[in-house]
Amino acid sequence: MGMLDELKRLDQELDSELKQTDSLSSLEALRVKMLGKKGQLTALLRSMGSLSAEDRPKFGQLINERRERFTALLDEKQKKMQALEQEMRLKAEQVDVTEPRRLPEVGTPHPNTLVLNEVVDCFTGLGFEVVEGPEVELDHYNFELLNIPKNHPARDAQDTFYIDDNVVLRTHTSPVQARIMTTRKPPIRIICPGRVYRADEVDATHSPVFHQIEGLVIDENISMGDLKATLAAFANRLYGKDIDVRFRPSFFPFTEPSAEVDLTCVSCRGKGCRMCKNTGWIEVLGCGMVNPRVLDMCGIDSKKYSGFAFGIGLERITMLRYGIQDMRLMYEGDMRFLRQFR
Ligand SMILES: [Zn+2]
Structure with a gap:
């Protein structure tokens, strides 16, 4: 499989996994999987040594574009999820001050x-x-x-x-x-x-x-x-x-x-x-x-x-x-x- 196909596959993988991600922790895992030191994009960068001298800058640029695109997509998703999580926390902590209080049964003097x-x-x-x-x-x-x-x-x-x-x-x-x-x-x-x-x-x-x-x-x-x-x-x-x-x-x-x-x-x-x-x-x-x-x-x-x-x-x-x-x-x-x- 050529390098171009591999980049295309990574694009698709990121898009589909971003859709499925439903927590900040799984989003962070996806970031590591793609962009981390042992991530897939980094591995692709390392494999560029096998390319010819004239192809290398072209692919180098393509990979950098991916890095920028992936980073932007992941950051955007992270912001969305942080906002969502805060909204849910506020909802959970909401107190309805108009709700009637349940008083404990208190006895009465004989x-x-x-x-x-x-x-x-x-x-x-x-x-x-x-x-x-x-x-x-x-x-x-x-x-x-x-x-x-x-x-x-x-x-x-x-x-x-x-x-x-x-x-x-x-x-x-x-x-x-x-x-x-x-x-x-x-x-x-x-x-x-x-x-x-x-x-x-x-x-x-x-x-x-x-x-x-x-x-x-x-x-x-x-x-x-x-x-x-x-x-x-x-x-x-x-x-x-x-x-x-x-x-x-x-x-x-x-x-x-x-x-x-x-x-x-x-x-x-x-x-x-x-x-x-x-x-x-x-x-x-x-x-x-x-x-x-x-x-x-x-x-x-x-x-x-x-x-x-x-x-x-x-x-x-x-x-x-x-x-x-x-x-x-x-x-x-x-x-x-x-x-x-x-
Ligand atoms: Zn009387």
Whole structure:
């Protein structure tokens, strides 16, 4: 095959391979194959030694023309491919800022927690400190120090789970009062939120596990007026300024005198409805002046100091706050219920 045919073949080979090249790396391979030190065009240049002296310059010029042409074609293709690759990269990296973000599912506080936060906020604003105590409690703190000796009938209403004869699951948050009174000197101003236990069947208003918030104030000259004003501040904060507080005489072993506290019905605002049995009032909590006997048992001089205590059922006030009819909803973990408190 003559040199001219060989050049023609190289022209065709380059043209067809350029068409097939689809990446910068294969383009570079083609450049080496044609123009590199061991490339086909270079090999052709080397073989010129076999030509006659007059043919040599002619072929030399033809080969140089090829070199220029090949270089130009390869450069052009390279530019095109670089531009294409950049375009594709930009496309891949493109961010649509108008596309809606997928937010992760975030949980929501339990209604009990929402109301407890409000209650804590209210009482800390009045100068109370939040104190907690153990749920597994000594009979001594849960009953004895609160003036509920063994065989006292008040124990029947607070039947609980016994670990042994002297250790119980606490039936109220009041033992935290006893723990604080035996270890601190007045003035004392605390609330004690926490979980409590009773041997109760589950129904719309009862659960063997529920929550209380205990309040205790002990100082000189503390009166029932202080108690009433404190509970009114709490009721107004949680349910509104138009809510009134009403005391009815009652009995608790650790307070004397004791009272049940009614609030203006939060549903009808006092007009009378099914929820308040048309009385305009709803019973919400128990309270009283700390029994002097309890103060003395806890080592506080009842001649110098007086105090008041109250116990709030967290579930009760939460259900009133949100109009929840059945206590069991609070424990079932049904998302359709819980999502309403976002
Ligand atoms: Zn009502």
